[in-house]
Amino acid sequence: MNIEDFKNIYFVGIGGIGMSAIARYFKAIGKNVYGYDKTQTLLTSELEKEGISIIFSDEVDQIPEIYLNKTETLVVYTPAIPSNHEQLSFFKNENYHLMKRAQVLGFLSDPLNGIGIAGTHGKTTVSSLTAHIFKNSTQDCNAFLGGIARNYNTNLLLSKTSPWVVLEADEFDRSFLQLHPQVAVVTSMDADHLDIYGEKEELEKTFQNYVRQIKKGGHLVYKKGLPLKPEGINLHSYSLEEEEADFYAKNLKLIKGLYQFDLVHPNGCIEGLNLSYPGRINVENAIAASAVALICGINQEELRLALNNFMGVRRRFDYRIKSDKLVFIDDYAHHPKELWESISSVKAIYPDKKITGIFQPHLFTRTRDFADGFAESLDLLDELILLDIYPARELPIEGVDSSLILSKMKKKGRICSKDELIEQIKQGEIEVLLTLGAGDIDKLVEPIAQILNQRIK
Template sequence: MNIENFKNIYFVGIGGIGMSAIARYFKAIGKNVFGYDRTQTLLTGELEKEGIDIIFSDDLDQIPEIYLNKEETLVVYTPAIPSSHKQLSFFKIEEFALMKRAQVLGLLSDPLNGIGIAGTHGKTTVSSLTAHIFKNSTHECNAFLGGIARNYNTNLLLSKKSKWVVIEADEFDRSFLQLHPQVAVVTSMDADHLDIYGKKEELEKTFQNYVGQIKKDGHLVYKKGLPLNPKEINLHSYSLEEEADFYAKNLKLEKGLYQFDLVHPKGCIKGLKLSYPGRINVENAVAASAVALICGISENELRLALNNFLGVRRRFDYRIKSDNLVFIDDYAHHPKELWESISSVRAIYPDKKITGIFQPHLFTRTRDFADDFAKSLDLLDELILLDIYPARELPIKGVDSNLILSKMKKKGLLCTKNELIKRIEQSEIEVLLTLGAGDIDKLVEPIEQVLNQRIKC
């Protein structure tokens, strides 16, 4: 199927971060683009400003007539949409051309030199930083990202002259098995999405299958220690400070930002400065730098890009940074991510009280990792815990936010979203973190307004 032959592209779940990048692509090449999503968000508002119409009801009557032409319309959907959804069911019954988001991404990226960034955590930052490095080099690049890169205020980068495309390779629903990259990165393979995989061994097997799809004589950049051993490709290990093919040494924290030397197989690049805070982001930078050097990007291009990278929305995202009050928003929703995020903040602000607001994401993830969530959240000085964001799931008996609290050594406070702003108004805040992958992002601006008002007063 040549998807570019379709005149009309209809998205079921257009507000998803991966879906929106593809919607922007089709809009950019002149297709008619329309979409449905369940709720209005900052991202759907941005898409509408860019000329993409969106509806927030699944009523069939709201589908514009041109998108009911089967011969000219491609329907793209996300696996997060339930099969009982009215519009999706209609398109299936009427035998429209239907494709999952991952299938479309595979078709768009296969003709190019793909750089597929995978991992249970870290992939959005690594893919965004990799794309930024390429964009600031003579190579340039295209990119479909899983976050909004602050340097460009978008999750889509396009270049007519570049044959490189950076793709965030998502393990959810085994989506990344639609990709055949020239270069792949695997940042982590921690147990996650056990509602899909059942057990960690099955997840690891699927990652093995993914790296087995790297094009012949391609490259795999992987976190040292991960059990990956594909054939007929070039292997490159990386780590933060442990000796590997690529690693950092002489790591220094100055004014909240890190400097380091990058050791690589052909030598050492000294005095690199990363403008993006967080110790975990140095490791992410090592991975992105490894890809860049393997693909022929120069040391000077790499140095400049690391120094002017502004980060990713909702990834260690400073909202307020003053002497007396700091507010950071982070997407962390897995125990390992929480540990890394909170530890990074603790390293920057060792003498400050750190308050975290955490919204657990999914009943199954909360059930499977309650003990690990408790250990990570115990790193905070103060915890405000919201109700579980269900996403695509129905409630599970006995699984709620109290399950995490019951396993913590420190006390936490349960709070509803409606009560949160009042609670913050009454709290003594020094460093505040908002953490989670649900709809906690809708609370970020109201929190920021309250804290800015406090600074003014």
């Protein structure tokens, strides 16, 4: 089956960040593209402006007639869609050609030189920065990203000439096992998605299986200390400041909220690199992306330019307001380690400011499994407003709610509903504000920004 032979592509869950990149790809090559999603978001609105029609009802009679032609229609779905979804059940019962998002990504990327970037944290920033470096070089690239790269205002990058494709390799539902990259990156293997894996050991085993799928003679770039030793490929370790790694930073300096560093690599040192994207963790992400670039033949000056003009990723340490009076940063962090890195980075940049965080926990299982870790990370804040858990695909678990996190914290916080939040922001004394989480907290970002901008004026 050649998926590019289908005339019509129907997406069940088109508003997902990974799904939307593939939808944009099929639209770009001239296919009829249509999709369903549960709710309207900024991303679905952007897709509609690009000419992709979307419905927000799962009733079968909402499916347009041309997509009822089974021989000409491919149905792409995300594992986040429940199995009893009305449209998905219809497509399955009628024996349509169905493919998971990850399978489609594997089909599209296998003929090219894939750069698959995996990890429980950091993969979106590393993949976006890697793609940006390639775009700023003579090599160029295609890319399917898990976030909206601000330099391009999209999660899909296309090239008519480049053999390279940068892929966000997602461990959720073992999706990345559909990929066979030429170059792979693993940023982290912390316990996560235990609703899928059960135990951390099973998660680690799946990462081992992923790196075994690197094409023979290919390359693995991995965070120093991760237990990954596949055979038949070239291994390259990286670290923020650990000299035993193959790639690491030295002379790290924080200058006006941004980092400058020297990049040590196996063939020497590139001095005075300036990263235009804030956050200490993003220096580490930049080292990973730079390692890939140098391995693939990108020269030092191309690398220097790209690091200096990278604008970041929407919802990844995303400055919404940056003034002397007030700062507002939006971040996707939804795991204890990510929260720790994000809050620590903000405290390093603004050591004398009061840091207020609004956190929306994501998933009942994740809250249950990591309540202690969430409490420890959120204790770094000076003030915490905690929203109710965003359930996503899950049903409630008895005894698991946001108060479970509060009960384990040393500092005090308060629980607030989404409906009450805007009024609390109006009344609060804010110096530096962080919105944190992977649920629908993003819908509150713009209203919060409007209130804070009015306060500045």
